[in-house]
Amino acid sequence: MVNDVQTRSKDPKPPAEGYLGLLRLAGEIGREPDLKGLLEKILQKSRPWMRTEACSIFLPDPATGELVIHSAYGDSTPQLGSLRVPAGKGIVGAAMEGRKMIRVDDVSRDVRFFAKADEQTGWKTRALLAAPLLDGDECLGVIEFLNPTGRAVFSPQDEEYMEYFSGLVSSALVRIRAHDAALERAQVQRDLDLAREMQQGLLPKEFPGKEQAPGVEMFARLDPAKEVSGDLYDFFTVEPGKMCFVVGDVSGKGVAAGLFMAVTRTLIRATAVSGRRPMEILQKVNAQLCAENPANLFVTMILGLLDTATGQMEYGQGGHNPPILVPTKGEPVYEPSGGMPLGVFEDAQFGQRRLELKPGETLLVYTDGVTEAMNPKRELFGEDRLKAAVQGQVNRSPESLTQKVVEAVVKFASGAEPSDDITLLAIRHRTG
Numbered sequence: 318m319v320n321d322v323q324t325r326s327k328d329p330k331p332p333a334e335g336y337l338g339l340l341r342l343a344g345e346i347g348r349e350p351d352l353k354g355l356l357e358k359i360l361q362k363s364r365p366w367m368r369t370e371a372c373s374i375f376l377p378d379p380a381t382g383e384l385v386i387h388s389a390y391g392d393s394t395p396q397l398g399s400l401r402v403p404a405g406k407g408i409v410g411a412a413m414e415g416r417k418m419i420r421v422d423d424v425s426r427d428v429r430f431f432a433k434a435d436e437q438t439g440w441k442t443r444a445l446l447a448a449p450l451l452d453g454d455e456c457l458g459v460i461e462f463l464n465p466t467g468r469a470v471f472s473p474q475d476e477e478y479m480e481y482f483s484g485l486v487s488s489a490l491v492r493i494r495a496h497d498a499a500l501e502r503a504q505v506q507r508d509l510d511l512a513r514e515m516q517q518g519l520l521p522k523e524f525p526g527k528e529q530a531p532g533v534e535m536f537a538r539l540d541p542a543k544e545v546s547g548d549l550y551d552f553f554t555v556e557p558g559k560m561c562f563v564v565g566d567v568s569g570k571g572v573a574a575g576l577f578m579a580v581t582r583t584l585i586r587a588t589a590v591s592g593r594r595p596m597e598i599l600q601k602v603n604a605q606l607c608a609e610n611p612a613n614l615f616v617t618m619i620l621g622l623l624d625t626a627t628g629q630m631e632y633g634q635g636g637h638n639p640p641i642l643v644p645t646k647g648e649p650v651y652e653p654s655g656g657m658p659l660g661v662f663e664d665a666q667f668g669q670r671r672l673e674l675k676p677g678e679t680l681l682v683y684t685d686g687v688t689e690a691m692n693p694k695r696e697l698f699g700e701d702r703l704k705a706a707v708q709g710q711v712n713r714s715p716e717s718l719t720q721k722v723v724e725a726v727v728k729f730a731s732g733a734e735p736s737d738d739i740t741l742l743a744i745r746h747r748t749g
Contacts, residue, residue: 373387386400448480457490532747536743548565549567552742559591565616565637566616598633640680651704652680676748677746691736693732
């Protein structure tokens with residue numbers, strides 16, 4: 318007999334035993350903190366309560382769609398994940414796809430029965446009762462009881478118990494899934510926080526004083542939009558009186574961009590040695606990035622060599638935003654842009670520029686997180702607003718100037734979520 322919909326009637330099992338047992342099961346299931354323990358508890362406790370020879374729970378494998386069988390037979394230890402049923406196959410597949418309970422009194426007469434499961438286990442299924450585990454419109458799996466004991470077939474009362482019990486199991490699975498998702502999010506957040514700390518640790522925080530750099534003063538800051546930044550700044554001495562400085566912006570966001578940034582910084586530090594000019598450094602770094610770049614990321618960059626006594630500099634341009642010069646008199650001026658990003662083409666061409674800062678002048682290098690910052694109307698901060706922000710700020714220190722720019726961007730954004738990292742590096746020729 319095959320019966321997908323039954324009318325309710327009395328069962329020989331005493332109602333108190335059935336519903337009190339259901340309440341006890343609800344309490345025990347509700348205390349299980351993980352999926353393995355939950356499955357074992359359901360399989361061990363529900364079979365004698367339902368008075369059946371076996372119980373199975375079928376949960377879909379997200380990767381294949383197959384239904385993974387977790388089962389218990391008699392007094393044996395539950396077997397978790399021991400067998401699989403192809404998606405949509407068997408009576409459990411029909412229960413899952415139809416989102417309804419199915420009762421079969423004689424599986425030999427039901428063409429939907431997946432006999433291969435019995436063949437693999439040596440078990441003999443006579444009758445079964447299968448119910449979908451529903452969470453709204455989503456079916457989480459199927460629970461199935463096999464071969465009722467003390468009676469020939471499952472009864473309408475069994476179906477009623479099954480309906481309540483499947484709801485309890487569904488709720489428990491949803492709770493476990495939400496708990497696991499929360500733990501995973503927490504772990505991801507911890508990993509991101511650690512990655513951010515490590516990344517911030519790569520950035521220099523102590524800036525050269527007058528003894529180390531008698532002719533210039535310098536300050537840089539990086540304000541990440543997310544936990545991990547794709548921007549970078551760096552500066553370091555390559556030989557007495559000469560310092561390498563760099564500002565870069567990696568394409569993309571998140572951990573991949575952060576890792577690419579770290580690799581780029583490492584390559585620059587290894588390549589920028591005494592005697593090499595900015596163009597040569599960019600070419601060598603680009604060759605390394607192109608050779609080992611499976612994610613197809615790229616980085617724009619300004620990389621220069623600075624004479625710390627005179628303020629003279631030579632810098633290479635790798636498709637980056639043009640720096641802005643803040644003179645002692647007149648309006649700020651954008652330097653010419655040029656070059657191609659690094660990490661894309663092995664034969665990429667880069668621009669180069671020579672500049673001598675006069676006393677009191679400042680060169681501000683920045684990433685597009687400044688000019689592409691948006692307000693709630695989705696308007697861009699843009700180059701004109703950046704120029705206005707540094708207009709007349711000639712007497713500000715590099716640190717004060719970068720703070721002024723960030724304040725202007727924040728005011729313009731009016732609470733809008735930052736869309737990109739903001740990085741600024743200011744180099745000023747000392748006036749005394």
